[in-house]
Amino acid sequence: MSTSIWVTFVRHGGSQVRRGALLKTRILQDNTRIISASYCPTVGRRALSSRFDPDGSGRPATWDTFGIWDNRIDEPIQLPPSIKYGKLIPRINxxxxxxxxxxxxxxxxxxxxxxxxxxxxxxxxxxxxxxxxxxxxxxxxxxxxxxxxxxxxxxxxxxxxxxxxxxxxxxxxxxxxxxxxxxxxxxxxxxxxxxxxxxxxxxxxxxxxxxxxxxxxxxxxxxxxxxxxxxxxxxxxxxxxxxxxxxxxxxxxxxxxxxxxxxxxxxxxxxxxxxxxxxxxxxxxxxxxxxxxxxxxxxxxxxxxxxxxxxxxxxxxxxxxxxxxxxxxxxxxxxxxxxxxxxxxxxxxxxxxxxxxxxxxxxxxxxxxxxxxx
The missing domain is CATH 3.60.40.10 (PPM-type phosphatase domain)
Structure with missing residues (x-):
């Protein structure tokens, strides 16, 4: 877990922050995989198939692709608010x-x-x-x-x-x-x-x-x-x-x-x-x-x-x-x-x-x- 997450956890505490920290950790892990993929083609194919880029298109993940909502609106997740509130929040376009x-x-x-x-x-x-x-x-x-x-x-x-x-x-x-x-x-x-x-x-x-x-x-x-x-x-x-x-x-x-x-x-x-x-x-x-x-x-x-x-x-x-x-x-x-x-x-x-x-x-x-x- 990164230093920034521990600082956030200590400052705020609570279950919401724990969920937010977990969300951020997963996002950072996925980002790390995608970055490393640019140096290794075989790893890249596996990384881009992660849940944050399920179709390998390189487009930002959307809250619809998580399968949490049955909807027809396809918008990216707002990362800072999602971390702040400890839940996935879509961008309102x-x-x-x-x-x-x-x-x-x-x-x-x-x-x-x-x-x-x-x-x-x-x-x-x-x-x-x-x-x-x-x-x-x-x-x-x-x-x-x-x-x-x-x-x-x-x-x-x-x-x-x-x-x-x-x-x-x-x-x-x-x-x-x-x-x-x-x-x-x-x-x-x-x-x-x-x-x-x-x-x-x-x-x-x-x-x-x-x-x-x-x-x-x-x-x-x-x-x-x-x-x-x-x-x-x-x-x-x-x-x-x-x-x-x-x-x-x-x-x-x-x-x-x-x-x-x-x-x-x-x-x-x-x-x-x-x-x-x-x-x-x-x-x-x-x-x-x-x-x-x-x-x-x-x-x-x-x-x-x-x-x-x-x-x-x-x-x-x-x-x-x-x-x-x-x-x-x-x-x-x-x-x-x-x-x-x-x-x-x-x-x-x-x-x-x-x-x-x-x-x-x-x-x-x-x-x-x-x-x-x-």
């Missing part, structure tokens, strides 16, 4: 991320989405669903990633990074709206659901409004967000304590001051004094790539017409994330969605592993497509 947005029965598509690599170890995924105009959603789409990147330089905790970024973006948008000649900016707002993935294993999600994030684990949905609506007791109490009120429309939907269907958002400056806040709720999850198929972010055009299990089932029927995002947004329209539909699908280690034989369908969903009960 942004070129494999699927995304789709559909204009439905609206004059304008106010949904926005984005994803990017912010640092060497942090990826960013986001959906924004604007209302009252696209101004707030556009502003978030332009500046949220930059603001998060700034806070990453001074803060290690991703939940704190996202909370600070949301609040700062809301303040920045308020300054922008008050200085703009466009008066509509004062009354527009947006949901925001943002996910950060560090080292391919640490997933943190923050949200305001009713756009959602869910993780598909063993074919079942794990909800990472909770809608901010006046139906939630703590949200309704805050609105009332701040002088606002909740009114129900003819469809039975509660609205803040009879206008806004959510209790948290970025923008909606005229309702900020009434308890509508931009502070997000956050959720931290450690990924299990042997079980986790994908992360999906969706706007309410999908959420209120397709339930979480149906989202998992629809995506699991698809060959790749690009197709999955397209099919999901189109399926929402076929089911009777009346709002714009947007989805981002991020594949993980168990992509393609958990499939359902059929996708359920309810004929009653078309009657509830414009409501909040689907």
């Amino acid at each position: 942004l070129s494999k991320v699927g995304c789709s947005t559909q204009l439905v029965k609206r004059k304008e598509n106010e949904d926005r989405f984005n994803y990017a690599k912010l640092t060497d170890d942090v990826l960013y995924f986001a959906v924004y669903d604007g209302h009252g105009g696209a101004g707030a959603a556009d502003f978030c789409n332009r500046f949220m990633a930059k603001k998060i990147k700034e806070f990453l330089k001074e803060e290690e905790d991703l939940e704190k990074v996202l909370t600070k970024a949301f609040l700062e973006i809301d303040k920045a948008f308020a300054r922008h709206a008050h200085l703009s000649v466009d008066a509509t900016l004062l009354n527009c707002g947006t949901t925001a659901t943002v996910a950060l993935l560090r080292d391919g294993i640490e997933l943190v999600v923050a949200s305001v409004g009713d756009s959602r994030a869910l993780l598909c684990r063993k074919g079942k949905p794990l909800k990472l967000t909770i809608d901010h609506t006046p139906e939630r007791k703590e949200e309704k109490n805050r609105i009332r304590e701040c002088g606002g009120f909740v009114a129900w429309n003819s469809l039975g939907q509660p609205h803040v001051n009879g206008r806004l269907a959510m209790t948290r958002s970025i923008g909606d400056l005229d309702l900020k004094s009434m308890g509508v806040i931009a502070e997000p709720e956050t959720k931290r999850v450690k990924l299990h790539h042997a079980d986790d198929g994908f992360l999906v972010l969706t706007t309410d055009g999908i959420n209120f017409i397709v339930n979480s299990q149906e989202i998992c089932d629809i995506i699991n029927q698809c060959h790749d994330p690009a197709e999955a995002a397209q099919v999901l947004t189109e399926q929402a329209i076929q089911y009777g969605a009346e709002d714009n539909s947007t989805a981002i699908v991020v594949p993980f280690g168990a992509w393609g592993k958990h499939k359902s034989s059929e996708v359920s369908f309810s004929f009653s969903r078309s009657f509830a497509s414009s409501g909040r009960w689907a």
Whole structure:
């Protein structure tokens, strides 16, 4: 065992480090064999048939070739994080991320989405669903990633990074709206659901409004967000304590001051004094790539017409994330969605592993497509 592994073991200890050290030892051994193979052709043929180059192609080993996951995504292993966490962690390739947005029965598509690599170890995924105009959603789409990147330089905790970024973006948008000649900016707002993935294993999600994030684990949905609506007791109490009120429309939907269907958002400056806040709720999850198929972010055009299990089932029927995002947004329209539909699908280690034989369908969903009960 090398000196560096012993230093790591002494510094951290624990079973995870022991597994990490073992993994690194095996990798170093395989690398040594491959290097030595360049000097001896007969040894080289044997070395290149090792599990880190099973087909002798010379290409880097991928987590798919280990036979641990039944999937159709072929990506290299991230070596430093795998050693750090003591388990195999695949590289999440942004070129494999699927995304789709559909204009439905609206004059304008106010949904926005984005994803990017912010640092060497942090990826960013986001959906924004604007209302009252696209101004707030556009502003978030332009500046949220930059603001998060700034806070990453001074803060290690991703939940704190996202909370600070949301609040700062809301303040920045308020300054922008008050200085703009466009008066509509004062009354527009947006949901925001943002996910950060560090080292391919640490997933943190923050949200305001009713756009959602869910993780598909063993074919079942794990909800990472909770809608901010006046139906939630703590949200309704805050609105009332701040002088606002909740009114129900003819469809039975509660609205803040009879206008806004959510209790948290970025923008909606005229309702900020009434308890509508931009502070997000956050959720931290450690990924299990042997079980986790994908992360999906969706706007309410999908959420209120397709339930979480149906989202998992629809995506699991698809060959790749690009197709999955397209099919999901189109399926929402076929089911009777009346709002714009947007989805981002991020594949993980168990992509393609958990499939359902059929996708359920309810004929009653078309009657509830414009409501909040689907």
